[in-house]
Amino acid sequence: MRRRLIGLAVLALLAAACTAGGGSSGPVQTVDPNANHAPVTLTVWSDFSARELGVVTDGLKLATKKYPWLTVKHVGSKDDQAIQRAINGGTPPDVAISFTPDNAARYCATGAWQDLNPYLQSSKVDKNQVWPAGVFSYTSFEGKQCALPMLTDAYGLYYNTDLFKAKGISSPPKTMSELTDMAKKLTEYNPDGSIKVAGFVPLFGFYGSTTVDTMSHAFGAKWYDDQLKPTLSTDPNWAKMFQWQKSMVDAIGYAKLQKFAAKLGGANSEFSAQNGFETGKIAMMLDGEWRNAFIEGDKSKVNYATAPFPVDDAQSDLYGSQQIGGTIAGIPKGVKHSAESWLLLQFMTTDDNYLTTIAHGLKNVPSTVTSLKDPQLQADPKFKTFLDVFANPKSTFKPITPIGQTDTDLLGTFGEKWQAGQVKDLQAGLKSIDQQISKQLQLG
Amino acid sequence: MATVVERPTTASEQAAQAERRRRRRRSAWRRQWVALAFMSPWIIGFSAFYVYPMISSLYFSFTRYDILSQPKWVGFNNYRFMFTSDPLFWVAVRNTLWIIAVMVPLQVIFAIFTASVLTRVRRGLPFYRTVFFLPTMVPLVAAALGFIYLLNPAGPINRILGFLHLPQPLWFVDPSWTKPGLVLIALWGIGQTMIIFLAALLDVPRQLYEAADIEGANPWQKFRHVTLPMISPVIFFSVLIGMIQGFQYFTQAFVISKAGDRTHEVGYPQDSLLFYTSRLYQQGFEGFHMGYAAALSWVLFLVIMVFTVILIRSSRRWVHYQGGFR
Numbered sequence: 001m002r003r004r005l006i007g008l009a010v011l012a013l014l015a016a017a018c019t020a021g022g023g024s025s026g027p028v029q030t031v032d033p034n035a036n037h038a039p040v041t042l043t044v045w046s047d048f049s050a051r052e053l054g055v056v057t058d059g060l061k062l063a064t065k066k067y068p069w070l071t072v073k074h075v076g077s078k079d080d081q082a083i084q085r086a087i088n089g090g091t092p093p094d095v096a097i098s099f100t101p102d103n104a105a106r107y108c109a110t111g112a113w114q115d116l117n118p119y120l121q122s123s124k125v126d127k128n129q130v131w132p133a134g135v136f137s138y139t140s141f142e143g144k145q146c147a148l149p150m151l152t153d154a155y156g157l158y159y160n161t162d163l164f165k166a167k168g169i170s171s172p173p174k175t176m177s178e179l180t181d182m183a184k185k186l187t188e189y190n191p192d193g194s195i196k197v198a199g200f201v202p203l204f205g206f207y208g209s210t211t212v213d214t215m216s217h218a219f220g221a222k223w224y225d226d227q228l229k230p231t232l233s234t235d236p237n238w239a240k241m242f243q244w245q246k247s248m249v250d251a252i253g254y255a256k257l258q259k260f261a262a263k264l265g266g267a268n269s270e271f272s273a274q275n276g277f278e279t280g281k282i283a284m285m286l287d288g289e290w291r292n293a294f295i296e297g298d299k300s301k302v303n304y305a306t307a308p309f310p311v312d313d314a315q316s317d318l319y320g321s322q323q324i325g326g327t328i329a330g331i332p333k334g335v336k337h338s339a340e341s342w343l344l345l346q347f348m349t350t351d352d353n354y355l356t357t358i359a360h361g362l363k364n365v366p367s368t369v370t371s372l373k374d375p376q377l378q379a380d381p382k383f384k385t386f387l388d389v390f391a392n393p394k395s396t397f398k399p400i401t402p403i404g405q406t407d408t409d410l411l412g413t414f415g416e417k418w419q420a421g422q423v424k425d426l427q428a429g430l431k432s433i434d435q436q437i438s439k440q441l442q443l444g
Numbered sequence: 445m446a447t448v449v450e451r452p453t454t455a456s457e458q459a460a461q462a463e464r465r466r467r468r469r470r471s472a473w474r475r476q477w478v479a480l481a482f483m484s485p486w487i488i489g490f491s492a493f494y495v496y497p498m499i500s501s502l503y504f505s506f507t508r509y510d511i512l513s514q515p516k517w518v519g520f521n522n523y524r525f526m527f528t529s530d531p532l533f534w535v536a537v538r539n540t541l542w543i544i545a546v547m548v549p550l551q552v553i554f555a556i557f558t559a560s561v562l563t564r565v566r567r568g569l570p571f572y573r574t575v576f577f578l579p580t581m582v583p584l585v586a587a588a589l590g591f592i593y594l595l596n597p598a599g600p601i602n603r604i605l606g607f608l609h610l611p612q613p614l615w616f617v618d619p620s621w622t623k624p625g626l627v628l629i630a631l632w633g634i635g636q637t638m639i640i641f642l643a644a645l646l647d648v649p650r651q652l653y654e655a656a657d658i659e660g661a662n663p664w665q666k667f668r669h670v671t672l673p674m675i676s677p678v679i680f681f682s683v684l685i686g687m688i689q690g691f692q693y694f695t696q697a698f699v700i701s702k703a704g705d706r707t708h709e710v711g712y713p714q715d716s717l718l719f720y721t722s723r724l725y726q727q728g729f730e731g732f733h734m735g736y737a738a739a740l741s742w743v744l745f746l747v748i749m750v751f752t753v754i755l756i757r758s759s760r761r762w763v764h765y766q767g768g769f770r
Contacts, residue, residue: 081729089510106732110512208707262597262614267708291636402510406731409709416714422620432531439529441732444516 007128016304028118029339033067039442040340041071043350045078045086046097046327053077055361062354063347083332087112091173092332094341095348097150101138101325102408105400108141113330119342128135128369130350132390138325138397148349149367151359152326153288154386155214157309160302163197172284172307174319176218176244178253179284179310186283187252195252195260198276200284202248204415206261207270207311209287215396216241218325219312223399223407232411233430234395240312242418242426248372249419273298306385322389324366325397363392403440410436466517477500483541505738515735522739533740535715536723543719544690547630552682555634556675573642577635588699591629592616616700619716626717631698637682644678645671672763680763684755694721720744 008253031037048056051078060072075093080103083096096113098104107113120127127136131149139147159172163337167186173179183199190196204212216223221237224230232238249257273292276282278300285291286309295302311318329348331341347354352371359366359377366372372387389395401407414423414433423429504521507515526533558576565572566615579587594601595615602612613621648671656666672679697717701710710726711718718726726742728737 044468084511106510106512110510112512205713206671211707235708258614259597262617265596265598266617268592268596403731403733405709406726409726409730412707412709413711413715416712420714422714428685436531439525440731440733443522443525443736444510 007158011343028122028342028373030119031339031343033343033430037067037069039069040337041072041073042094042139042337042340042344043073043075044095044097044344045075045083045093047079047099048076048097051208052362056358059354059358059361060348062351062357063344066347066351067343068341070344084112087332087334090334094331094335094336094337095329095345096332097329098147099327101147101328101397102195102283102400104139104147104403105141105402106404107330108144108146109402110125111146111333112145113144114333114335114338116148116330116342116345117143117145118273118284119331119346120145123342124345125350130370132369132372132395133393134324134390134395134397135367138400139328141400141402145326147330148345150327150329150349151355151362151364151406152324152367152390153290154324154365155209155217155286155288155309155322156385156389157284157307158277158287158291158304159284160277160280160282161305161420162303163280172305172394173310174308175310175316180244180248183248183284184251193256198252198257198260198278198282199246201261201276201282202245202419203257203261204245204412204419205267207267207285207287211283211408213408213413214286214309214323215245216398217245217321217396217433218318219311220315220318224401228399228401228441230434231408232437233434237312238430239426242415242430245415246419254420264391268436273300275300277304278302289365289383290363292380304382306382307387308389318394320388321392321394321396323397324395326367393417402444403437407437407438410440448517501738501741503769504735505742507734507735508733510732511734512732518735522736523743525736526739526743532711532715532718532723536711536718536720539623539716539718540691540693540720543626543693544687546623547627547688548683548686550627551630551634551686552679554631555637555641555682558634558681559645562638562642563645573639575734576638579633582633584695585699587629587633588696589703591625591632592700592703595625595628617713619714622713622716623698626696626700637686640678640682641675644675648674672767676763677765680755680759682768683753687751687755688748691744691751692721693719694725697722698725 007144044060046053046056053074057074057076060074063072064070078093078096080098080100083093083098086092104113109117127145135149135152136145139145139149157172163186164170164172167182169182169185173182175359179200183202186197186199187195188197195196201210203212204215216238219237219241221241222231222235225234261276264270264279264281265274269275273279275294275298277285277287277291278295278298290308294300295304308320309322311321329345331338335341349355350368352366352368352374355366355368355371356374356377358364359371359374366374366377367390367441369391372391377387378384398408410433414429418426418429506517506519508521509515510516515551562569562572562576593599596602596615597612597614602615604614613624615621615625652670652674653666656670661669696768697719700711701708701712701717701722710722710730720740721744724737724740727733727740
């Protein structure tokens, strides 16, 4: 009897384990924004904290102003894992905000975040008119639009105008050859041979923006083919990018660059007043639009300007574009007020007043075509560069896949080994990464 | 010769006996239920938070599972993938074995050395004991962040090394120096082990040293043949706990890899800080391969079990228990 009971209990536990997850889909309902509505409180989860949490919470008050029956409760410090646990536990927030667009494919593929296409159609929102084309590279997967952008990041070149002037350089580089030449010209050495001022630090893993993603964009390198098969070893632009990067590293010296980066404070100095560009020790740097706010906030005295990041000499049509991608928002499966959640999400991702308000507060790029034209943001030429990069039709995020950040992690580590001279055969190395990514994709 | 003649029982006596048996059984059941009622908080907790997750994770290890959708049975695929198709699995295994082989013995040696020094302190022992124990109170994340500052290439330790005209390693930036950096953190936080060794050292009978003195033993011989055998149970305990913690090493390496730059991959730089549990985390929470992560955790569980059994078996040869008790 006892054995039978234990057996039943084990079976029950296994059955419970087997039924984890799941969900359903059906026709969507939307709320008439002009009609009267009973009071509703919706919860929004995000990973914002401290000052930024306040900016977004204040911004969300505009939703209540527009829809007086709607109360929004904004909860910060909720990362993707917390959101996934809540979805799995059946108590998701009404609207979820994520800082990790790499995860959007997983949300789309599993249905963890609802497909918004039916909502968009029902509310007659023409997504191709509302957002620049690049946003769909990190908000949709296999035809499912399970997220929408709420502000974004765009990358470009920051350059020190004083150092440029001192070396007689009048304009920023537009091609990688120009970047190489200028970097060499701008690099200064101490009497002991160590770097005093770096023209450009090409090391992967130094600051967060100099990554295989951003650098590959400058060479038009493609991650996957149409069948989601990795193309690192078959697209020659990858080898071209890695060879250019290594030649830059070797021209100065890997050890010297490592020591220089380390003396700046390494990665820890990136978001501090010790940042190499802000202290005038780096002449050119690839970075996101947020650096403008940090330069101001850190009271840096650096005189600088911004421009699109240079591109491969043979692909000048890429100039003006770079990697883009940032905060995404969606409706988790299992929400109780899906129609109201959609109204709030629509507000958060399409209302220009809301987007420009929080864009001013967070110093990020607003994400709709119309909000990009905000006169206050357009008036600052240093910030305008990033608005233009975002609006450029060739600007994209790297392709998203169900394995999240695994592909960038694998290639990132490969890049670190490559620049350190530990990879003897580049092509074989890229082929090995292709195989590893394929196996990870097969693992599901 | 006496003979016993069984008296035939009457029906009423049989009924009374049956009633007594029933009462005894009922009373035994009641006692069992009362005991179960008192134990129920533990039983519920143990079943919900230990048995259920273990059985679930074992089941998930044979599935393709991403938390968000239904698990799909894949048999031994995850286990096969681990040993034949995941090169980073072996990198993680190598790094983990390095930490166990280098860090654990150094921790034990340093703890014995520190405790030995403290046994010779004549004044202010409580103060020194507190000073050495204090790092144990610091949370692991805070300790790791503190050492990131201390071992920053431009930080205070390297400035002192520079002042002394000694080489200044790049510590957590240079893959060949990352694990030695972790060893330094471990040695700094030796307090708990040191306190146990201090108690063990103070517990060694004085007369054994006196006998060794009479035999003309030198300090090393006294340490080798008296102290070490007498504290061997504590050494065994420290090695066992250290080994298990070494297999599960995660927090400090994760914080150091990710600190300062969230775009750094787990194990940065160049996978030098990719430990077994880091790989498990990476697969489970970044790659959404929860089934594979469950398989990794079961292999880890089994490996720890095997190593623990080996260590316990080997202890019979080198651990000396006073009074011969084991």
